Amino acid sequence: MVTIYDIAKRTGFSPPTVSKALNGTGSLSEATRLYILNTAKELGYTPNLTARTLTTRSSHLIGIIFEDYYMQKGFEHPLFSNILNSFKGVLETEGYDLLFLSRNLGGRHISYLDHCNFRNVDGILIITIASNEQELAKLAESRLPCVSVNDVIPGISAVLTDNLGGAKRMVQYLAELGHRRIAYIAGPGSSFATASAERFEGYRQCLGENGIPFDPSLTEQAFYWHSQGGYEAARKLLARTRDFTAIFAANDSLAYGALKALEERGLMVPGDISVAGFDGDELGEYITPRLTTMTQNTQEIGSAAGLLLLRKLAGEKLSEVTRIPPSLIIRSSCRGI
Amino acid sequence: MVTIYDIAKRTGFSPPTVSKALNGTGSLSEATRLYILNTAKELGYTPNLTARTLTTRSSHLIGIIFEDYYMQKGFEHPLFSNILNSFKGVLETEGYDLLFLSRNLGGRHISYLDHCNFRNVDGILIITIASNEQELAKLAESRLPCVSVNDVIPGISAVLTDNLGGAKRMVQYLAELGHRRIAYIAGPGSSFATASAERFEGYRQCLGENGIPFDPSLTEQAFYWHSQGGYEAARKLLARTRDFTAIFAANDSLAYGALKALEERGLMVPGDISVAGFDGDELGEYITPRLTTMTQNTQEIGSAAGLLLLRKLAGEKLSEVTRIPPSLIIRSSCRGI
DNA sequence: CTGAAAGCGCTTACAG
């Protein structure tokens, strides 16, 4: 491993001078800069980020927080993949690498913040977090730049889907198809169940705007965001009433589960019941019937989050919540009545 | 930030002694060890891994190589998610964190090996790599512990699916259903297209074992592993011949594409044609008809790879290739004739 | 424009 000292020795300059040449800092004559750069290349020098981190306190490492208790899909989580992809693209261009933050290090339980300190992480992306208010508060209080892409968390910037607007738009679509008895399968609730609360609110608001009374017996809450949760919620709903013509599920997985429950009851979709979801995950294009949904613009969320984090990393003091509008994808699971 | 020196000052012991107490190394009296540990806790000490890395040369960071030119799904890649999940679980218990290795750092192109040196990465997991023989050779030559989970690469340990056996098993299943004209949609080929080559070989071998002559006109190679690739290959196949009763696709995505091509031609599955895939991704359970496939035991691959890497990290010199048998999942896309 | 000095936080031999 060749170090800065090797280059210093070879060129006759001092280590600090070599450092400045390599980093383009300080003021050096063009000649020595070039000379140093060239012999660095000759020697096959690669900088030691660990050493640099120790002195500069900046690791160029971004910690990723991702917990999906409610989805239980690990890295298969649909949001995770897409958002992370575009986020990574943005951060890479500025020399940042992505590190998975866990609460487990060597079999011992540590906090995210401690983990960040361990590794001198520069910033954090929160994709999903199984609410743990203490942890969150610690992160918000620290001066670590942090962006959240799925939840609105007090004190932390966020870039996320316009859940309320998206839910309203979907209910509006169903209303325009002539549906007035629209059942709702809600997502699980927890302290920071932003999507769950906002989508439900959108559902209710849009009902009101269309002069449709909100009927609590048409809403059933799932315990998880996955299809099993949707399946169970739909069964409870069906056990109680069949007086509805459409089901709007708070996300696509819940909708898949509802589809299965409907099928078991011998109900046709969209013949008997229309079904709509939210999120826009890939599966929806392949199932039968193809699922009408509100797709989250995950690529835009990821890159906007990346850009925002970059600004915070550069020292800007901002704490904003940016909303990205989702898009209605009309497929074949809903019909006019 | 509290350091080892703060603890030294507080307890009256020297920094080296504190270090030993914290790490459980050297020989210290039980009393001083406890005393030091306690005041460390009191002070809220968190070790600085960066500093430790600089002196020990071990970062406890595992680099992940993941390129999916042929799937073009980024983090959505079905293998990626599952394998990484269980791999992560194993490595975490030993204090390792996962880092995404890219070839791009600060807009500049660097090699994986350089990236590893930059960050003092301890080991590498290769999930997929768009063949770049130079890069690969560099990695194999370095003494960096490395495990591959999708390809067999000269000089690098691997834990991967028994592709040959799996493909044979699937063809055997089709043969037992009475099929003798079995078309094959092959995956794209490249220098290290292990899965592609092995599955094709399995197909041919099993044909032979069943006394079915290999007919080249029944094989079509896709240019990508994704459904569009399968769709195009199936169309070419159909344009050439309809003299087959089953299609075995080298992976599930290719099978989805084939399904679509078949549907467009008005062919029923499995009524007219049986279709089988390979990989076992989640989608297969939801599409119509539900896809019969060979599922890779990704969880086992991930944990076996983790365990193997751990042994290499511990200094064991081994270079083995472990095969994990896939499992036949019979669903409803194939029928007897 | 260039360099000597000090320090980032930790650990590793080596003495005692």
Next chain:
DNA sequence: CTGAAAGCGCTTACAG
């Protein structure tokens, strides 16, 4: 059982 010394590779003021 404990500590003084040196070093990991780099950068940051500060002089000159």
